[in-house]
Amino acid sequence: MKTIQTGDQNLIKQINKSVVFKLIEEKGPVSRAHISKSTGLNKATVSTMVAELINDSFVYEITSDQSSGGRKPVMLYFNNHAGYTIGIDLGVNYILGVLTDLKGNIIGEINRDLHDIEFDYVIENLTSVIELLLKKAPESTYGVVGISIGVPGNVDKEDTILFAPNLKWKQVDLKQVMEDRFHIPTTIENEANAGSHGERLYGAGKNVPNLIYVSIGVGIGTGIIINHNLYTGASGISGEMGHFTIEANGKKCSCGSRGCWELYASESALFIDAKTHDLLNDENEIDLGYLISEAQMGNTDVLQMLNKLGENIGIGLTNIINIFNPEIIVIGNRIAQFENWIANPIDHVLEERLSTYHNENTEIRFSKLGKRSSAIGAATFSTSKFLSDKRLYIG
Numbered sequence: 225m226k227t228i229q230t231g232d233q234n235l236i237k238q239i240n241k242s243v244v245f246k247l248i249e250e251k252g253p254v255s256r257a258h259i260s261k262s263t264g265l266n267k268a269t270v271s272t273m274v275a276e277l278i279n280d281s282f283v284y285e286i287t288s289d290q291s292s293g294g295r296k297p298v299m300l301y302f303n304n305h306a307g308y309t310i311g312i313d314l315g316v317n318y319i320l321g322v323l324t325d326l327k328g329n330i331i332g333e334i335n336r337d338l339h340d341i342e343f344d345y346v347i348e349n350l351t352s353v354i355e356l357l358l359k360k361a362p363e364s365t366y367g368v369v370g371i372s373i374g375v376p377g378n379v380d381k382e383d384t385i386l387f388a389p390n391l392k393w394k395q396v397d398l399k400q401v402m403e404d405r406f407h408i409p410t411t412i413e414n415e416a417n418a419g420s421h422g423e424r425l426y427g428a429g430k431n432v433p434n435l436i437y438v439s440i441g442v443g444i445g446t447g448i449i450i451n452h453n454l455y456t457g458a459s460g461i462s463g464e465m466g467h468f469t470i471e472a473n474g475k476k477c478s479c480g481s482r483g484c485w486e487l488y489a490s491e492s493a494l495f496i497d498a499k500t501h502d503l504l505n506d507e508n509e510i511d512l513g514y515l516i517s518e519a520q521m522g523n524t525d526v527l528q529m530l531n532k533l534g535e536n537i538g539i540g541l542t543n544i545i546n547i548f549n550p551e552i553i554v555i556g557n558r559i560a561q562f563e564n565w566i567a568n569p570i571d572h573v574l575e576e577r578l579s580t581y582h583n584e585n586t587e588i589r590f591s592k593l594g595k596r597s598s599a600i601g602a603a604t605f606s607t608s609k610f611l612s613d614k615r616l617y618i619g
């Protein structure tokens with residue numbers, strides 16, 4: 225009986241501590257009196273919890289210069305530099321890595337192009353990007369607390385990559401490979417799920433309860449947020465909307481099906497068009513920056529390509545809106561750079577094909593975090609995990 229009581233008291237203490245921490249993290253700078261007033265916890269409990277949080281380096285205090293008479297108030301701040309996390313967006317043809325503090329602010333960033341999808345080659349580059357980011361981490365109490373990698377494929381609930389069609393990887397335990405190398409807790413996530421998380425916390429989807437993040441790069445992935453929570457399906461692999469069919473007998477896809485949306489509405493579709501118009505670079509690769517400058521110069525081939533791309537994106541979005549009725553859809557990843565040229569064709573298709581109700585109630589936005597949505601989103605997964613392990617997030 226005694227043990228149970230102790231256990232309960234301990235749990236209550238942890239819950240109180242997490243409530244105090246959450247308030248400082250979200251509303252800081254705040255005073256002890258303010259915390260006591262808004263949480264209903266008595267002043268002695270607040271003081272004990274704050275003392276522990278200061279001792280653990282998660283909170284620091286500053287005496288304010290301004291006072292309305294009497295004692296100068298002591299304000300409490302969340303110490304977002306108590307530790308750092310690394311977030312990686314592993315694309316099919318690039319790696320984008322960021323080092324962030326515990327509030328998602330970018331401290332360092334590395335961009336690298338990939339010219340092959342062979343596993344060892346990708347791992348070698350991934351490892352070197354992480355090494356460079358680790359070197360950028362300032363001295364802190366907890367150091368780099370986690371590495372999180374967003375990948376373009378199905379990831380199960382044990383973090384195994386089941387299938388990444390555009391990388392041609394099957395059953396890869398990337399988490400183990402990275403943990404063996406760096407001895408830092410590592411999380412593997414689908415890149416679109418990571419992106420939706422990033423945009424929901426810090427970007428175009430801030431405080432929106434129901435949103436679909438559509439990541440358009442070489443393929444298309446989606447992250448589904450329902451009632452503020454990421455929906456990942458029974459085995460963790462929902463959101464493969466890039467592979468719903470938009471052409472019954474269309475082109476063959478790497479997933480095994482035919483006529484998948486991503487074959488018509490992604491970088492892969494642009495690549496095929498660019499090839500027919502002789503717009504590839506010397507390495508036979510597509511250069512998105514070059515296509516943007518050609519579009520700005522009014523190159524009619526490029527403008528037509530982008531118009532068609534926008535229309536094809538719109539066709540897929542129509543299906544998504546009919547299924548989910550989201551408040552907003554956020555378009556992210558590399559194709560979002562073409563917003564100026566694809567936004568109108570997307571709108572035209574939605575106007576033409578959606579019921580008035582659906583069309584009026586769904587807003588299409590472009591990613592606010594730009595190409596960094598997935599990397600920042602991935603980093604925040606590690607931060608949340610770290611703070612949960614420290615019992616500061618209880619839910």
Ligand SMILES: [Zn+2]
Pocket residue numbers: 466467477478479480481482484
């Ligand atoms: Zn497919």
